[in-house]
Amino acid sequence: KKLCVVGLGYIGLPTAVMFANSGLQVHGVDKNEHAVKLINNKQLHIEENGLQQRLEQAVDEGHFTASTTPVEADVYIIAVPSPINPDNTANLEFIRQATASIVPYVKKGALVILESTVPPKTVENVMLPELRKTGLILGEELFVSHSPERVIPGKIFEELVNNDRIVGGINPKSAELTKELYQAFVQGTIHLTDATTAELVKVMENTYRDVNIAFANELAKIAEGIDVDIWEAIKFANFHPRVNIHTPGPGVGGHCIAVDPWFLVELAPDKADIIKKARLTNDGMPLYTAHRAQKLLSQFGIENGKVAVLGLAFKGNVDDMRESPATKVIEALQGLGMEVNSFDPHIKELQHPTQTETIEEAIQDADLLLLTTDHDEFKQLDPASLKTKQPRPIMLDTKNALNPDRWEQAEYRFFKLGD
Numbered sequence: 001k002k003l004c005v006v007g008l009g010y011i012g013l014p015t016a017v018m019f020a021n022s023g024l025q026v027h028g029v030d031k032n033e034h035a036v037k038l039i040n041n042k043q044l045h046i047e048e049n050g051l052q053q054r055l056e057q058a059v060d061e062g063h064f065t066a067s068t069t070p071v072e073a074d075v076y077i078i079a080v081p082s083p084i085n086p087d088n089t090a091n092l093e094f095i096r097q098a099t100a101s102i103v104p105y106v107k108k109g110a111l112v113i114l115e116s117t118v119p120p121k122t123v124e125n126v127m128l129p130e131l132r133k134t135g136l137i138l139g140e141e142l143f144v145s146h147s148p149e150r151v152i153p154g155k156i157f158e159e160l161v162n163n164d165r166i167v168g169g170i171n172p173k174s175a176e177l178t179k180e181l182y183q184a185f186v187q188g189t190i191h192l193t194d195a196t197t198a199e200l201v202k203v204m205e206n207t208y209r210d211v212n213i214a215f216a217n218e219l220a221k222i223a224e225g226i227d228v229d230i231w232e233a234i235k236f237a238n239f240h241p242r243v244n245i246h247t248p249g250p251g252v253g254g255h256c257i258a259v260d261p262w263f264l265v266e267l268a269p270d271k272a273d274i275i276k277k278a279r280l281t282n283d284g285m286p287l288y289t290a291h292r293a294q295k296l297l298s299q300f301g302i303e304n305g306k307v308a309v310l311g312l313a314f315k316g317n318v319d320d321m322r323e324s325p326a327t328k329v330i331e332a333l334q335g336l337g338m339e340v341n342s343f344d345p346h347i348k349e350l351q352h353p354t355q356t357e358t359i360e361e362a363i364q365d366a367d368l369l370l371l372t373t374d375h376d377e378f379k380q381l382d383p384a385s386l387k388t389k390q391p392r393p394i395m396l397d398t399k400n401a402l403n404p405d406r407w408e409q410a411e412y413r414f415f416k417l418g419d
């Protein structure tokens with residue numbers, strides 16, 4: 001079988017490579033010429049555990065090529081972004097364009113699979129009108145399904161294989177054909193349903209996380225008011241067999257959890273109350289974090305201090321800055337009149353105006369170190385060797401990532417968000 005994967009980003013590239021490693025002939029398509037060039041040279045434009053070696057294998061075995069335009073194939077997989085507009089409505093233009101781009105190449109008997117997360121009814125209302133232009137009878141001569149990815153960045157290859165998948169077809173045959181394809185490497189169960197149900201399920205999963213994180217963030221704020229360490233309180237609560245409180249933090253980032261709940265709000269604005277409130281609660285965390293930093297500084301007599309933000313990525317051990325709470329914390333700090341440097345060992349090129357190349361540079365004059373991302377590199381820092389010009393700098397850990405004793409022994413004043 002020949003596959004054409006449209007969109008070679010965080011999901012498309014690993015998925016394409018995985019199929020190629022399983023022996024299928026795969027052609028990847030991306031409109032970013034630079035990324036295509038790199039990929040054909042076995043180089044990466046994104047970071048993911050195991051991806052480098054798997055890409056090399058795929059290209060060396062002759063199973064994987066890439067270009068900026070689609071090719072004729074038996075199966076098309078679409079994995080392009082589905083972001084939100086500034087007014088929190090879904091932007092489905094990339095999905096529509098990607099679908100339109102394959103229309104000239106699609107032949108009778110082909111299967112088109114959407115992997116991107118989308119608002120319910122997108123297959124029906126956005127993709128099918130484009131695919132009808134092939135002149136093929138949908139469900140008989142052209143099969144279409146939604147097979148949303150569910151993998152977590154950092155562990156993509158593990159989860160591609162082991163996670164269950166929900167596959168929704170525009171008819172049962174479409175779903176069945178999709179299942180047969182993914183069985184090339186998926187060891188989890190593949191559950192079949194219709195396309196709209198699959199769309200809703202995927203969005204529900206990420207919304208579940210968002211709502212629960214908002215709950216944890218609300219608890220963190222409450223705990224701060226009564227001098228309780230929320231991290232300890234959550235740990236104890238989670239010893240209950242039916243309680244699983246999520247982790248507070250400086251906000252929710254990434255292109256999924258902070259985005260997908262808005263799809264449900266747009267779909268049912270008068271019904272999605274909790275979902276909307278949760279989204280706004282999480283979006284308020286960067287400002288809350290900045291205020292907490294400001295209060296700490298003024299507690300120690302420092303006005304308009306200098307802050308070193310440790311971490312720009314949206315979560316630990318990834319190189320992805322999209323929708324990162326850290327960048328919003330920085331904006332909020334600056335808005336409050338503070339001077340900010342930042343450092344992130346995973347963001348290789350300087351991608352943020354406040355970013356420095358070394359941690360030493362970022363913390364040099366800092367009154368306060370603000371940990372926003374729980375990278376392993378930060379957990380392993382030796383506080384004793386990290387000297388700022390301040391005799392007793394402040395450390396505010398928003399992720400409960402550090403060992404307070406070590407920082408306090410090194411003359412830092414140590415604080416946590418939610419404590």
Ligand code: SAJ
Binds near residue numbers: 151205246254255316
């Ligand atoms: N976060 C918290 N508290 C938590 C968990 C996460 O503050 O308890 C924050 C993180 O720091 C990060 C953001 O939320 O800023 C999202 O991180 P994440 O690791 O929870 O999720 P993503 O966005 O990397 O991946 C999610 C996953 N969805 C679920 O776990 C339901 C993944 O399985 C999906 O495939 C992915 O979204 C996607 O692409 O939709």
